[in-house]
Amino acid sequence: MCWCGIAVSQILAVRVDLWNNGNLVQDIFLGEIKVPVKVLRNDSFQAWYLLQPRENGNKSSKTDDLGSLRLNICYTEDCVLPSEYYTSLRNLLLKSSDVQPVSASAAYILSEVCRDKYDAVLPLVRLFLHHHKLVPFVAAVAELDLKDTQEANTIFRGNSLATRCVDEMMKIVGKHYLKVTLKPVIDEICESPKPCEIDPIKLREGDNVEINMENLRYYVDKVFREIVRSSISCPTLMCDVFYSLRHLAAKRFPNDPHVQYSAVSSFVFLRFFAVAVVSPHTFHLRPHHPDAQTSRTLTLISKAIQTLGSWGSLTKSKLSSFKETFMCEFFKTFQEEKFTESVKKFLDDVSSTESKEPSGVSEPVHLKEGEMYKRAQGRTRIGKKNFKKRWFCLTSREFTYHKQQDKEPIFTIPIKNILAVEKLDESSFNKKNMFQVLHGEKPLYIQANNCVEASEWIEALCRVTRCNQKRLSFYHPSAFLNGNWLCCKATTESTEGCARCTADVPADTQIEIDGDRETERIYSLFTINRSKLQKLEEACGSIAVYQGPRKEPDDYSNFTIEDSVATFHTLQQIIDIVEKLNESHEKYQKKRSSSAKYGSEENPIVGKVS
Structure with a gap:
């Protein structure tokens, strides 16, 4: 094939x-x-x-x-209407996490009627991401998933709507995270490969299994070390999702102390890092599929990372259950307590809502320092004299500035008190490369020496504050001067911000999503699967609504119907919205074809290429 x-x-x-x-x-x-x-x-x-x-x-x-x-190449055109046409469908989808039960929601119904759940997952995840609704939706469908999970050791191992949503979220949000964590070591493995085959059956003539095992151990140690040290780089959204999954799992299996860890490791190790290691080209860590020998090495490393990342897996009983004897022998070289404690610490860090020391030591860890300009806090007018050159220092505990290097700090902001870190509009002080640190008092306005330095400081500050519980959702992109905010003209300094915070994750991980295009794709999926919507509607009617003759189970056994009345109500809303959108599309197409020249930008030629 x-x-x-x-x-x-x-x-x-x-x-x-x-x-x-x-x-x-x-x-x-x-x-x-x-x-x-x-x-x-x-x-x-x-x-x-x-x-x-x-x-x-x-x-x-x-x-x-x-x-x-x-090749047979097909071109498909998305006809995206103005945003107001999608208001009803968008609102119906975004409230899915509030519907009881969630299986009666529009988003869940979409996944039920699509032949391949992935068709529904991609636009749903992107839409929920765009509107900051993904975490509650994932929590809702994960809770439904857990109801059918009978054993803690099989938690989140299937391809349900919940697991696929988390998978897709990690691919979208975690690109930069993978790049900074794995790319250097993956490049080393691919560009300077060492023989790592330890399967006696696959050994080539002249291979030394002991040397190969040492090479493999070196690579596994390095990859594992980079992963467990990377918690500070984990995007905020991923941490929020992991936090929800962890507590849902602990609630479902209250007598199993390990399940809160396995719920997170089943994603971050098994479905994220291990998959990226074995297929680095898929995650844009390498330009091409690796050669045969390198691919085999990456496969062995991936197997090791999966096992090391499984909380409590390095027990004697687990080691004896390895299908491959050579892998069992390989894992005997690992110190069980050392690795399990590292995994536990990492999982705690990426699924907690409290700020933690990135290295797990009591002393603060120095992260970044350098000379920049700051504007005097509290000044209400623009003036060059307001900007002073200061030495800034960032540790895992506090952000300080000093008159000179090695001097006592003039001002200190505890990391836990930082509410947001954002860029500042150039128009505020007619200066470039500025950013602001919001911490409950007057905003701290800072000018970096160049755009690269500004991005590095914003990224570093965002990473150490990503778990702060009181993070702001909105901020003012400009300064408060001469009695009003320059951005929104509000005259009260304490007025809530007028722009949504964007710096939860590093700048190059910001996601460009067209919410209307994703809603249009969901509408198209509902339209394509109209017959299944009708079958699901008939099944709900047969069960409860019309109290008619009960159909055979096969007619609706493939659907999840927990509450037939609630599901039926949502289906009626979906069908009504889809019919209205159909009418709008027909009117728009007629108007466009009559007013725009065929072949113009407004009315392009659409054809099938073969």
Whole structure:
């Protein structure tokens, strides 16, 4: 069986990689082609392409030995209406976490009627992320998931709506986290590989299993160390989700002290870090699929990380249950208490709502220092003399500034008191590279020496304050001067901010999401699955609403119906909204086709390319 990977390059070309996954151990690269985007714009496109060797600068490979490939490419157009058209559907979806039971909500119903849950998960997660509603929704569907979980050791191991939502959230939000945590060590493994095969059956002639085991141990130690030290970099949203999952699991299995850890490790180790290690190209940690030997090394490391990350897994009974004897022997080299305590500390850090020392020691950890300019707090007018050069120091406990380096601090802000860290509009003081630290008193306005330094300080401050319980949701992007806020013109200094906080995570992890486009995709899914909506509606009516003849179980056994009346009510709302959106789309298409020239930007040519 073959599979293709598709990517769009910066030179406006589509690269198609062809792989053979018939080998159970390793996917085999067959070749790649590049198709210029301008070719795809033609009305008729029929051609065979010779597969090329992987682009690595080596021009000596023969290109006629790899075979050829023919593609059938389909173009689908999203017709996104103005935002006001989606108000009803958007509101119905966003209140899903408040519906009792959650299985009667619009979001859950979408996942029930879609053939593949992933089709529903992606737009739902993006929509909830955009409107800051993901955490309560994940908590609601996770609680439903836990009702059907009978044993603590199988918690969150299936592909339910809850687990898929968390998986997708981690992929979207955790890109930067993976990059800063794993990319350096993954690059080392791929660019300077050492033999790590420890399976006696797979050893090649001349291999030394003891040396290979030492190499593997070195890599596992390094990857594991980077992970358990990375809690301070974990995005706030991931921490909030893990916190909810941890407490739901402890509530479901109150007599199991380990379940609160396994609920988190089943995601962050098994479904996040371990998956990224074995498939670094999928998470943009490497440009290509690794070669066979490197891929095998990454697979062994991934297996080790999964086991090390499973709370309480390094017991004798667990070691004896390894399917592979060589893996059991390998894990005997690990010090059980040392590793389990490191995992426990890491899981505590990424699923807690309280700030913690990143290294677990009693003394504050120095994180960053440097010279910048600060504006005198409390001044109400603009003036150059208000800005003084100061030496700033950030530790895991406090943020201080001094007149000079090695002098006593003039002002100290405990980390736990910082409410937000945000950029400041240049227009406030007609100065670039400014940011503000909000801490309950007057905002502290700081000017960095350049934009890179400003981003680094914002990122560092956001990381150490991500678990503060009183984080602000809104802030003023400009200063309060001459009796009013320059951004919103409010005249009271204590007025709530007019812009939503954006610096919960590092700047390059900010997510650009078009909420209307995601709502349009959800509408399209409801439209495509209209017949299933009707079947689900009939099932609810058969159960409770109309009190009619009860249908055979097979008619609705695939649906989750906890409350037939509540589900029926939501279905009626969905169908009514979809019908109105259908009418709006028809009117819009007629108006566009009659007023816009065919082939213009407003009315582009839509065709099927084969």
